Amino acid sequence: MxxxxxxxxxxxxxxxxxxxxxxxxxxxxxxxxxxxxxxxxxxxxxxxxxxxxxxxxxxxxxxASYAWINSRDKEPREYHDLNRRSLDMWPRFAKDLNADIGLRWGGEMRWTVTDKGAKSLLDQAEVLRSWGYPVVQVTKDQARAMEPGVVMEPFTSAVYCGIEGHVDxxxxxxxxxxxxxxxxxxxxxxxxxxxxxxxxxxxxxxxxxxxxxxxxxxxxxxxxxxxxxxxxxxxxxxxxxxxxxxTSPGATVVTEPLSPIFRNIVCMHMPRDLPEPLMNVRQFPDGSVMIHGGTHNGSIGDTSDDDAEKLMAQIAGFIPTLHGANVKEVRRGMRPMPxxxxxxxxxxxxxxxxxxxxxxxxxxxxxxxxxxxxxxxxxxxxxxxxxxxxxxxxxx
Ligand SMILES: Cc1cc2nc3c(=O)[nH]c(=O)nc-3n(C[C@H](O)[C@H](O)[C@H](O)COP(=O)(O)OP(=O)(O)OC[C@H]3O[C@@H](n4cnc5c(N)ncnc54)[C@H](O)[C@@H]3O)c2cc1C
Missing domain, CATH: 3.50.50.60 (FAD/NAD(P)-binding domain)
Structure with a gap:
């Protein structure tokens, strides 16, 4: 024994x-x-x-992970605080690892296309600020000046959170x-x-x-x-x-390396008040772009690559640099989700x-x-x- x-x-x-x-x-x-x-x-x-x-x-x-380091959409408050604490621990973790792990800070921006969406986004930002989480409202002109490579049209509101990042x-x-x-x-x-x-x-x-x-x-x-x-x-x-x-399957699509798509931020969520799929975008240091498509309850379609191509066509409407980009890889995984x-x-x-x-x-x-x-x-x-x-x- x-x-x-x-x-x-x-x-x-x-x-x-x-x-x-x-x-x-x-x-x-x-x-x-x-x-x-x-x-x-x-x-x-x-x-x-x-x-x-x-x-x-x-x-x-x-x-498969979109690998966005954040404390957004985390409730209740104690769970938000747990994520915030870990976010704040990442720089030390990275320093201890003492290697290039593709960690990029610079924040996330998202915008809305409807009045209802704007109210919901700005209300949520207000709550997060009251928890000490720095999500700020940006005007249409500010958002466009920050990210001229993104077509933000129509536009009813936008917020930016500068403390977030992503990692390889x-x-x-x-x-x-x-x-x-x-x-x-x-x-x-x-x-x-x-x-x-x-x-x-x-x-x-x-x-x-x-x-x-x-x-x-x-x-x-x-x-x-x-x-x-x-x-x-x-x-x-x-x-x-x-x-x-x-049961929460998720998928991300990775493109071939492209020229930089963002000037200031490192992650962007396409409007959440549009019909699904939700689309989130980040770019790896080598230029390849990851698009996260789906919801927490599902992902882009099932297992066909047609779906990835459809997602690419949709995202290119917002980020023209992605037009015609080749899909290098579709990554699929089950979210561990008690x-x-x-x-x-x-x-x-x-x-x-x-x-x-x-x-x-x-x-x-x-x-x-x-x-x-x-x-x-x-x-x-x-x-x-x-x-x-x-x-x-x-x-x-
Ligand atoms: C599409 C998608 C997007 C996501 N986006 C984000 C995000 O933006 N930000 C964020 O923080 N999180 C995100 N997540 C969640 C995050 O990726 C996961 O919470 C995290 O990767 C879980 O890591 P893990 O090590 O627990 O699990 P896993 O990465 O699944 O690792 C578990 C490992 O255990 C191994 N294993 C299983 N069974 C056995 C066995 N019997 N014997 C030995 N080994 C076994 C598996 O092979 C696997 O490698 C996302 C997840 C998905 C799928």
């Missing part, structure tokens, strides 16, 4: 009293941006980490894992966890003792971190932990050595999650602003 320091030590003590043994084995399932950020932070503290990834690191939702998620994942490996972590790719093995602990709890991989390997663990995105629900169920997720729309982060009460990290806005939240998960795992702290995100909220 595999020894599980965590489960045994905790049997007669409060969950908060015992820091993890420095030699304990930590297995992270999933090498998207969330699992990779956690691996990076844990190995900065010299822990024994193994990352298991079913496919290629960064190839899940993290690849593939570079973030690569850099996190490179650092982790240099610090001794083992990264296993193209091999998936097929079972989580547990043993009974005290007080009707259990402990995760090992995971079995599709290849047949068994990895012992003292702490198990599930950061497998949409697949986390199925994995958690193997350890008797129940929570459900929304049923109530907010993250699941933290240790499970029923399996006290199993840590969950599942979230939408995982790009925005990666900076905070990597750091806070590490504090909770290694220091036996419970961070109060993470309290609303414990998995037990689904079973109570």
């Amino acid at each position: 595999v020894s599980c320091l965590w489960g045994r030590r905790r049997s007669n003590k409060s969950a908060l009293s015992d820091p993890v043994d420095p030699n304990s084995k930590i297995v992270i399932v999933g090498a998207g941006i969330v699992g990779s950020a956690i691996a990076f932070q844990l190995t900065r503290r010299h822990r024994n980490v193994t990352v298991v990834e079913a496919k290629r690191p960064g190839s899940g939702a993290t690849l 998620t593939q570079r973030v994942v690569r850099t996190c894992l490179n650092h982790a490996q240099q610090a001794g972590a083992d990264v296993i790719s193209n091999d998936s966890v097929t079972s989580i093995n547990t043993e009974p602990g005290a007080e009707a709890k259990s402990a995760a003792t090992s995971v079995t991989l599709a290849s047949g390997r068994e990895l012992a663990c003292d702490v198990l971190v599930l950061a497998a995105g949409y697949e986390t629900t199925g994995l958690a169920a193997m350890a008797g932990i129940e929570f459900s997720q929304q 049923e109530d729309g907010v993250p699941v982060i933290g240790f499970s009460e029923s399996v006290p050595n199993l840590y969950l990290a599942v979230m939408h806005s995982g790009v925005t939240l990666a900076a905070l999650t990597g750091e806070f998960a590490t504090t909770e795992i290694l220091d036996s702290s419970r961070i109060d602003i993470l309290q609303p995100y414990r998995v037990e909220r689904f079973s109570r």
